[in-house]
Amino acid sequence: MAEIYDHRRLEKKWQEEWEKARLYETPDDLAGKENFYALVEYPYPSGDLHVGHWYAFSVPDIFARYKRMQGYNVLYPIGFDAFGLPAENAAIKHKIDPAKWTWENIQRMRTQLRSMGAMFDWSREAVACDSSYYKWTQWLFLKFFEKGLAYRGKALVNWDPVDMTVLANEQVLPDGTAERSGAKVEKRELEQWFIRITEYADRLLEDLGPLPWPEPIKEAQRNWIGKSDGLIFSSPVKDSDLVVETFSAHFEAFTADTFVVIAPDHPLLPQLLEGVPGASDILAAAQEMAAKRRHAGYVAEKEVEGIFTGRYTVDPVGNGELPIWIASYALADYGTGIVKCSAHDERDFVFAKKYGIPLKVTLVPEDPALRKRVEAKEVCYSDMDNGMLLEPRPFAMRKAALARNEIIAYAESKHLAKKTTTYKLHDWLVSRQRYWGAPIPVVYDPQGKAHAIPEEHLPWTLPTDIDFTPTGTAPLARSKELIDRTERTFGKGWRPETDTLDTFVDSSWYFLRYLDPKNTAEFSAIEKQKKWMPVARYSGGAEHTTMHLLYSRFFYKALYDMGLVTELEPYSSRMNRGIILAEDGRKMSKRWGNVVNPDEQVANVGADAVRTYLAFIGPYNEVGSYPWNTNGLIGVRRFLERVAGLAHRASSSESVSERLSILMNQTIKKVGEDIESMKFNTSVSALMIFANELQKMSAVPSEAYSLLIRLLAPFAPHLAEELWHSTGNEGSVHTAPWPAFNASKLEADAVTIGVQIAGKTRGSLTVSRNATEKEALLAAQGDSRLAALIPQSPRRVVYVPGKILNVVP
RNA sequence: GCCGGGAUGGCGGAAUUGGUAGACGCGCACGACUCAAAAUCGUGUUUCCAAAAGAAGUGAGAGUUCGAUUCUCUCUCCCGGCACCA
Numbered sequence: 001m002a003e004i005y006d007h008r009r010l011e012k013k014w015q016e017e018w019e020k021a022r023l024y025e026t027p028d029d030l031a032g033k034e035n036f037y038a039l040v041e042y043p044y045p046s047g048d049l050h051v052g053h054w055y056a057f058s059v060p061d062i063f064a065r066y067k068r069m070q071g072y073n074v075l076y077p078i079g080f081d082a083f084g085l086p087a088e089n090a091a092i093k094h095k096i097d098p099a100k101w102t103w104e105n106i107q108r109m110r111t112q113l114r115s116m117g118a119m120f121d122w123s124r125e126a127v128a129c130d131s132s133y134y135k136w137t138q139w140l141f142l143k144f145f146e147k148g149l150a151y152r153g154k155a156l157v158n159w160d161p162v163d164m165t166v167l168a169n170e171q172v173l174p175d176g177t178a179e180r181s182g183a184k185v186e187k188r189e190l191e192q193w194f195i196r197i198t199e200y201a202d203r204l205l206e207d208l209g210p211l212p213w214p215e216p217i218k219e220a221q222r223n224w225i226g227k228s229d230g231l232i233f234s235s236p237v238k239d240s241d242l243v244v245e246t247f248s249a250h251f252e253a254f255t256a257d258t259f260v261v262i263a264p265d266h267p268l269l270p271q272l273l274e275g276v277p278g279a280s281d282i283l284a285a286a287q288e289m290a291a292k293r294r295h296a297g298y299v300a301e302k303e304v305e306g307i308f309t310g311r312y313t314v315d316p317v318g319n320g321e322l323p324i325w326i327a328s329y330a331l332a333d334y335g336t337g338i339v340k341c342s343a344h345d346e347r348d349f350v351f352a353k354k355y356g357i358p359l360k361v362t363l364v365p366e367d368p369a370l371r372k373r374v375e376a377k378e379v380c381y382s383d384m385d386n387g388m389l390l391e392p393r394p395f396a397m398r399k400a401a402l403a404r405n406e407i408i409a410y411a412e413s414k415h416l417a418k419k420t421t422t423y424k425l426h427d428w429l430v431s432r433q434r435y436w437g438a439p440i441p442v443v444y445d446p447q448g449k450a451h452a453i454p455e456e457h458l459p460w461t462l463p464t465d466i467d468f469t470p471t472g473t474a475p476l477a478r479s480k481e482l483i484d485r486t487e488r489t490f491g492k493g494w495r496p497e498t499d500t501l502d503t504f505v506d507s508s509w510y511f512l513r514y515l516d517p518k519n520t521a522e523f524s525a526i527e528k529q530k531k532w533m534p535v536a537r538y539s540g541g542a543e544h545t546t547m548h549l550l551y552s553r554f555f556y557k558a559l560y561d562m563g564l565v566t567e568l569e570p571y572s573s574r575m576n577r578g579i580i581l582a583e584d585g586r587k588m589s590k591r592w593g594n595v596v597n598p599d600e601q602v603a604n605v606g607a608d609a610v611r612t613y614l615a616f617i618g619p620y621n622e623v624g625s626y627p628w629n630t631n632g633l634i635g636v637r638r639f640l641e642r643v644a645g646l647a648h649r650a651s652s653s654e655s656v657s658e659r660l661s662i663l664m665n666q667t668i669k670k671v672g673e674d675i676e677s678m679k680f681n682t683s684v685s686a687l688m689i690f691a692n693e694l695q696k697m698s699a700v701p702s703e704a705y706s707l708l709i710r711l712l713a714p715f716a717p718h719l720a721e722e723l724w725h726s727t728g729n730e731g732s733v734h735t736a737p738w739p740a741f742n743a744s745k746l747e748a749d750a751v752t753i754g755v756q757i758a759g760k761t762r763g764s765l766t767v768s769r770n771a772t773e774k775e776a777l778l779a780a781q782g783d784s785r786l787a788a789l790i791p792q793s794p795r796r797v798v799y800v801p802g803k804i805l806n807v808v809p
Numbered sequence: 810g811c812c813g814g815g816a817u818g819g820c821g822g823a824a825u826u827g828g829u830a831g832a833c834g835c836g837c838a839c840g841a842c843u844c845a846a847a848a849u850c851g852u853g854u855u856u857c858c859a860a861a862a863g864a865a866g867u868g869a870g871a872g873u874u875c876g877a878u879u880c881u882c883u884c885u886c887c888c889g890g891c892a893c894c895a
Binding site for chain 2: 174214215216218219220221222223224226228230246247248249250251261293304327328329330331333334335339340341345346347348422424542545546613616617618619622623624625626627629631632634635636638639681682684685686687688689692752753754755756758759760761762763764795796797798800802803804806807808
């Protein structure tokens with residue numbers, strides 16, 4: 001086995017040869033070829049390549065290589081998402097410089113990535129922590145600042161008590177823990193830098209529509225943006241100058257409103273309580289309620305709590321004076337944070353029952369029994385789609401859903417309310433109180449006003465005289481070098497911004513840097529962008545659906561408006577890949593001791609076998625989870641050995657039979673089509689079928705063997721290259737053209753069709769592909785086994801040429 | 810609760826403008842080679858029945874059809890997104 005397929009020798013040899021020949025350097029233009037941009041998310045340099053990296057990079061490489069053989073000038077770049085917390089945490093733990101830790105990891109991972117035999121164009125590598133890169137991250141941030149899209153503001157933000165920094169909403173998991181550290185996230189009111197992604201909420205939503213992406217990805221983004229239309233009512237507060245605004249998306253039964261609730265942490269609350277007896281006690285209780293709610297898990301309890309404020313609104317739509325309650329379920333950061341409440345909302349209903357607030361029913365179901373219970377206020381009825389309105393007069397006895405638009409028009413014409421739209425999406429919090437990131441390129445004058453750092457001072461470099469220990473204030477604040485530099489550059493009393501940028505800012509534009517990685521005058525020249533953008537195929541992890549994928553779409557749209565890019569969307573196609581589980585079906589984890597080390601596997605069976613195995617493990621275009629199976633890997637290795645072993649049997653004097661010719665054409669078609677749709681598993685299966693067929697022959701026609709090698713080349717690039725040369729071919733197999741199939745030779749003339757009697761399969765029959773119904777029936781009647789089952793004059797015969805003959809007696 | 814996706818052998822999975830369900834691989838069984846084992850090669854492998862014949866069979870139930878894994882309806886369960894979101 002070793003003498004026919006020594007993967008260690010082959011893989012080393014060809015990786016060196018390819019590098020020498022600069023086989024994978026991609027020019028911006030290649031005569032007669034169309035450009036094609038295949039992108040994978042650049043990795044964080046964590047230190048060691050794991051199976052997930054192999055799945056993320058080596059499998060899409062099959063696609064990139066296929067496109068190249070198809071005749072495209074394919075860009076398949078790589079880089080490192082090199083800023084971020086792990087480096088800093090490692091630095092604290094091991095008392096080393098995060099830069100050193102990161103660059104050493106990058107060096108190590110470059111070597112490991114090279115062992116994949118992928119067609120990465122290393123000459124275009126982008127590294128986010130390199131000052132030649134983050135100079136442009138800073139420059140882009142300043143463009144946003146200039147346009148008012150980056151701003152400093154005070155807000156209730158997520159605080160990670162373990163990593164001691166704020167986090168964006170997108171980086172907090174649904175259970176209230178931090179995506180990275182796993183800590184329970186707290187809410188704090190802080191002044192931070194934000195990027196105004198909400199300004200683009202509508203465009204991010206609308207432009208999803210025509211995007212040919214998988215529906216689940218689009219739907220997840222829609223859910224995250226969370227647009228809802230509703231009405232805002234303005235209600236004067238009784239015995240006060242205050243006017244409060246309430247938002248409602250389900251306003252159809254607006255005449256049923258009997259009370260108002262306000263969030264316990266609502267900024268207007270102190271003002272509202274002014275002059276109310278016992279205001280300070282109420283406020284303290286509200287703050288306690290708010291604090292309780294900030295703890296993760298409060299939602300699960302579902303227990304509603306309320307405090308009466310002593311205030312009333314004068315309802316603008318004639319529902320009289322409505323008491324204002326502080327309610328634990330009211331959210332300060334959704335809508336206006338104040339809601340008009342009625343019997344037709346489950347939470348309001350429960351709340352009113354608990355505190356004895358009167359309710360009024362104006363929406364009823366058709367079912368009379370249920371209606372009786374609703375009218376008796378025994379149950380809450382909130383079905384706006386099917387319920388019938390009792391009032392107000394113009395809409396009485398009509399379905400609420402059908403009257404919705406008219407109610408909006410009615411409310412607006414009478415100036416009772418204003419149509420409005422709210423989003424769940426919040427502005428993107430980009431400040432981090434940590435060291436290892438791009439410094440926010442802002443300085444403050446002695447009066448505390450923020451100023452952009454002029455372009456000539458970029459990159460505004462990270463100081464190195466730093467104690468990284470997180471204390472909750474930014475480590476940069478403790479850098480004498482940075483403070484001195486700021487005063488030296490801008491004047492006495494000026495001080496630097498000391499937060500760094502969220503790494504998702506770095507990764508929002510990396511795909512543009514690959515196009516022009518060495519440019520010192522621009523972040524990415526527009527002429528270069530025009531050659532490559534938009535990305536033709538983007539593959540990555542599902543966890544980025546509402547993070548990187550959303551941020552970078554927003555970034556791109558903002559840059560479009562500034563004339564810095566030329567398209568509206570960065571990625572014309574996107575697919576989320578699945579994950580590889582351990583052999584035991586659980587996630588790979590050091591804790592379980594079930595981690596598969598790809599380096600060991602590569603040493604054992606070779607990179608080609610690992611790549612091909614990962615391609616074979618399941619459909620790549622679905623977000624599945626596939627357990628690693630070492631025996632499966634060995635099976636693939638066996639397949640490659642068989643292919644290698646066939647080389648001895650290849651003979652140019654052997655001619656291709658009609659039967660083999662058909663299989664060859666079928667294989668070309670199947671392998672190509674399935675790579676195109678990223679169903680690599682069935683491509684590999686087709687290759688196996690083809691190889692198994694050749695295996696049965698004592699002498700293999702060279703034409704067939706050469707075909708097998710070319711079709712295998714994207715999967716097993718080293719072995720294919722070796723076999724390509726050892727069977728006398730010139731040049732690299734990876735620049736050989738992808739074989740074309742002959743559409744007229746995909747099917748043999750003689751085909752086996754199924755024979756059914758009354759729809760039940762009873763046997764099969766070999767007939768001409770073009771046989772008529774009469775001929776097929778005659779053949780069936782001539783078959784000794786089938787004849788007995790077939791009546792002389794069947795009631796009905798269904799015949800689909802090449803597929804089926806169904807006789808209904 | 811709302812939205813999206815899914816359920817096929819012992820396992821990963823294949824097959825849908827409706828046309829022989831289980832390709833390919835793993836596992837397993839048997840055989841060849843071997844003193845033996847490993848490796849390799851060959852044969853078999855949905856279930857029931859000793860086998861043949863036959864029957865059942867793609868989460869459950871109904872429907873449309875000559876024919877349903879594929880289409881329709883109802884339900885169950887699993888995965889993912891959103892969620893005291895008014």
